[in-house]
Amino acid sequence: MTPLKLEFCGEWHEIQAGRVFTIGRESDLTIDDNPYLHRTFLTLSEDFGMWWLGNVGNLLSATVSDATGAVQAWLAPGAKLPIVFQTMHVMFSAGSTTYDFTIHAAEDYFNTSAAVVSSAGSTTILPVTLTSSQRLLVVALAENVLTRSVSGRGVIPSSAEAAARLGWNMTTFNRKLDNVCDKLDKIGVAGLRGGRGKLATNRRARLVEYAVATRLVGQDDLVLLDANAADGESSPSTPLPGSD
Known part of the structure; x- marks a missing residue:
């Protein structure tokens, strides 16, 4: 499979198929020494011919969106999502600090320029009017x-x-x-x-x-x-x- 690329704080990481890439406080990608952050929180791995983002923590969740923000998912502990967009943004919070990184893939399985139908754990952009x-x-x-x-x-x-x-x-x-x-x-x-x-x-x-x-x-x-x-x-x- 084509490797994934991950961008965090201006640094790039290439993830090869055949291994599990870990993200957390003490992982392949060390995010921070924040004690509220799991040692290993998220994983990137290949299975069934696709790349997957998994949450292996037991407390924290992550927010995942496509490049346009047209679809958003909440990745709870124990859940995993297939990486179906060429660009995916991942945000999560540990204590009072919020972190984010971007995943770049070669394949783009969905086009979100049109309306997107909700699926389990995801939310489409609905009309939201704030005062x-x-x-x-x-x-x-x-x-x-x-x-x-x-x-x-x-x-x-x-x-x-x-x-x-x-x-x-x-x-x-x-x-x-x-x-x-x-x-x-x-x-x-x-x-x-x-x-x-x-x-x-x-x-x-x-x-x-x-x-x-x-x-x-x-x-x-x-x-x-x-x-x-x-x-x-x-x-x-x-x-x-x-x-x-």
Whole structure:
């Protein structure tokens, strides 16, 4: 089989068929010494004449998307996906840090320029309309990821840090975060709902992964943060109708 190529932090790795290439804290591709990251988290391997991305961790999940962001999948522990696009972006979070790398393959089995039908574990891009304040919230959470000059790693701010960046109080921030997550959950985006103990860092990180991977927000949206600061809106504690 034609080898795969993987790009991480500006470095390229070539993966040959006949062996399992590992990705993690202590692997063929050592991502970081982050203690929240599995020693071996993801694998790339060949089987049944195709390349596969597998999640061999037991806690972390990864967000996978094609080059256009037209299809997105959530790779849970124990799951694996065939690599069916020439370019696939992989994002995942460990603690407050988000990482990403890109897989380049020779074959392109699907064309995502048209609508894509959902399959198990994947989500097509459905019409998602964010209010101005919801978009501000997502951009504030994704700011560090979007401002990187080279892909690789970024930091997800705490709720308090993001609220301060926006000039909002915590009650407003949490309400709007709930609204955004509920909106995306209703169209089938996994990982945004759970028990009380699972709604802090994991939910924010998953929201950033999805928003960046599917191009829901991008670098062009960063100007909204400066515009918000310039407007001097200390807190949208009394939002206009429909602004949540």
